[in-house]
Amino acid sequence: MLHNSSTHYGTIARLLHWGMAALIILSLVVVELHEFFPKGSGPRAAMMTVHFQIGVTVLLLIWVRLAVIFTGKVPPIVPAPPLWQHIVAKLAHLALYLAMIALPILGIVMQQADDKAVALLGMQLPGFVGVDKDFSKVLKEVHETLGNIMIVLIVAHVAAAIWHHRVQKDNTLLRMLPPRANS
Numbered sequence: 001m002l003h004n005s006s007t008h009y010g011t012i013a014r015l016l017h018w019g020m021a022a023l024i025i026l027s028l029v030v031v032e033l034h035e036f037f038p039k040g041s042g043p044r045a046a047m048m049t050v051h052f053q054i055g056v057t058v059l060l061l062i063w064v065r066l067a068v069i070f071t072g073k074v075p076p077i078v079p080a081p082p083l084w085q086h087i088v089a090k091l092a093h094l095a096l097y098l099a100m101i102a103l104p105i106l107g108i109v110m111q112q113a114d115d116k117a118v119a120l121l122g123m124q125l126p127g128f129v130g131v132d133k134d135f136s137k138v139l140k141e142v143h144e145t146l147g148n149i150m151i152v153l154i155v156a157h158v159a160a161a162i163w164h165h166r167v168q169k170d171n172t173l174l175r176m177l178p179p180r181a182n183s
């Protein structure tokens, strides 16, 4: 089913969730690994290109995802967890959405302020700011701090999904998988 049912997230929501999860994790892996390659080397530049391309793609897809998620009815978790868990989960999802919007914007603006053009698949993005190296340095600090907070959030998010599945033994994770695989 394309749209959410009473028991599962729909195909569109699942594709967006797992596709963007894979892209974001890859972009985090490459940005952490690029430091192991010498400055100016091909692999280092290629890894950063992957980081930039994924970031800009995430900024485009997140609006589709928000539209899909907020127009669909979220399938209830069975058995229902306590209210506090529901609230913490919603806040964590909100923080992840905000990170998926803020991080690419910070990334693009900090690159442009550093006099480096940003392109998606070879198409150059319009310039949103003038060159200002000091401003770029501040944005880079913010981008890196927020990026690291996002890593912590993702680890907690994945741990929560596994915990629901293995310890609480509810359908939190199964709802995000194709219906036929588990019913």
Ligand code: HEM
Binding pocket: 024, 027, 028, 031, 032, 051, 052, 054, 055, 056, 058, 099, 100, 103, 104, 105, 106, 107, 108, 111, 118, 143, 144, 145, 147, 148, 150, 151
């Ligand atoms: C979903 C989007 C993004 C996420 C989750 C993300 C996350 C991160 C993380 C975790 C770091 C490393 C922080 C550290 O070393 O402590 C980083 C660094 C960086 N990011 Fe992003 N980022 C995203 C998008 C972008 C975009 C769109 C650009 C530019 C167009 C960008 C440019 C950079 C740059 C230049 C660095 C610094 C690399 C270095 O010199 O060490 N990022 N990002």
Ligand code: HEM
Binding pocket: 013, 016, 017, 020, 021, 022, 024, 025, 065, 069, 074, 089, 093, 094, 096, 097, 100, 154, 157, 158, 161, 162, 172, 173, 174, 176
């Ligand atoms: C790879 C391991 C991952 C697993 C096992 C996982 C699992 C899940 C599960 C079970 C849900 C449903 C939760 C609910 O309905 O209360 C969910 C939703 C969500 N996940 Fe993940 N997730 C993973 C990676 C990620 C990553 C990397 C992000 C990064 C931003 C993310 C962001 C979200 C968001 C925002 C939601 C809310 C619904 C939506 O927008 O799709 N997840 N995840």
